[in-house]
Amino acid sequence: MRGLTRYDLLGVTIVARATHLKALALLPTFALVGLTVACGSGGNGSGGTQPSGGAPAAQEIPAATKDAALAAMVPADIAGDGKIIVGQDQTYPPNEFVDSTGKVVGFDVDLGNAIGQKLGLTMEYQNADFSGILAGLAASKYELAMSSFTVNAEREQTVDMVTYYSAGTSLGVLKGNPENLSPDTLCGKNLAVQKGTVQVDDATARSEACTKAGKPAINIQQFQAQTDVNLQLTTKRSDAMLADSPVVDYAVKQTDGAVEVVGKPYDTAPYGIALKKGAGQFPQAVQGAVQALINDGTYAKIIAKWNLNAAGAIQKSEVNPAV
Known part of the structure; x- marks a missing residue:
């Protein structure tokens, strides 16, 4: 739970952490694996066969079908360029991290991509220090933040939050x-x-x-x-x-x-996708997309792909739940 401003963990990106390269030769083998692959089950925790980069090679998630009604709820200033700019701290496997091939992967990435597909848009992930993501969202640097943010009352005062998983x-x-x-x-x-x-x-x-x-x-x-x-x-x-x-x-x-x-x-508390307040029906569009993915089984497939505890799966996505 990446708490109040966000409270989180795990996953190293050699690309993003070049200053740490010099120390690699001094690290034990399992530590090196954690650096290059981020962290995972016998490799990545996905439960499926995976390449050396740490992301599952099997269990690819089929593209979600666009929902025209939900897509129409996305504000024009966000949808106009065909993409959603997402703020994310990519050092947190298995939720979001960069594998050894330089690709951004993880539970949040797969679910985020599926949300974008429901809305007829492409998700563009931008890496940032966790502590600065919500400030970037407030400054319109990002249009959405999806980085294992724990939903809490303090956060809901400044951003709208759409729930999608529960973790402790x-x-x-x-x-x-x-x-x-x-x-x-x-x-x-x-x-x-x-x-x-x-x-x-x-x-x-x-x-x-x-x-x-x-x-x-x-x-x-x-x-x-x-x-x-x-x-x-x-x-x-x-x-x-x-x-x-x-x-x-x-x-x-x-x-x-x-x-x-x-x-x-x-x-234990829910994770939430953060959106800037005053963004019209954008929170409802994102919530509707998450719920549609829960209903059609895509959500469960993504959880299984990353070997997350099924007990954390939610049945109903909400906007700004009481916490």
Whole structure:
């Protein structure tokens, strides 16, 4: 759950993180795989056969059929050029990441493309730091933001949000949990999180509880990219990491079990597609497209392709739900 301003995790892009190339030779094999492929099941977590780039080679999603009524609801200033500009932090596999071939892939990308097809438009994804995406949306740099944003009341005050999946926060540790950690025993430990995510708030609150109880504070290590968070754990510079449940699950698979999930996800909440307020019927058009994809089975196929937990699937998409 990429919380208030967004609270998220996992997936490294060599193209986007060129400054990290020098360190590659020093990383263990499974860490290198996490960098080049992002993170995934036995490779990418898709549950299907995949190329070396980390995106599934099988289970391709058929193109969705345009819905003329929904397409007519898209404002002319957005639809006029035939595309929707999407703000996205592409360091968060399996939801959105760049594979080793340089292609943008992931659950959000497949679902976003299907939404665009329903609206008769092409989705153009632009990479950005997570913490700056909503500001870019407000400044009309993007026409839509789809990057595992957790829906919350604070966010709904500034943008409209269309729900499309439900995820929680998970604690990731090294295989065997050598420190015997749980979300409630992190006092004095090094904890890696992505900047701007709900996990930062979670870790901060937990650290404050530690000090109030007379225990050492949590050393919260914040990184701009989720892939850096993952590497921090796999190279043993952090004792644990907090991230969205699909991201930690994907890290487990991508590292062949070098990362382990502790317990069950908590603080479950919906993901939302963010749209600028005052955009006419655009939110309703996007919500209608998501619902149509749920109804015709495309949504379920995309979830299965990326091996996401089916328990997070929603039956009804909403605009600005009460949270």
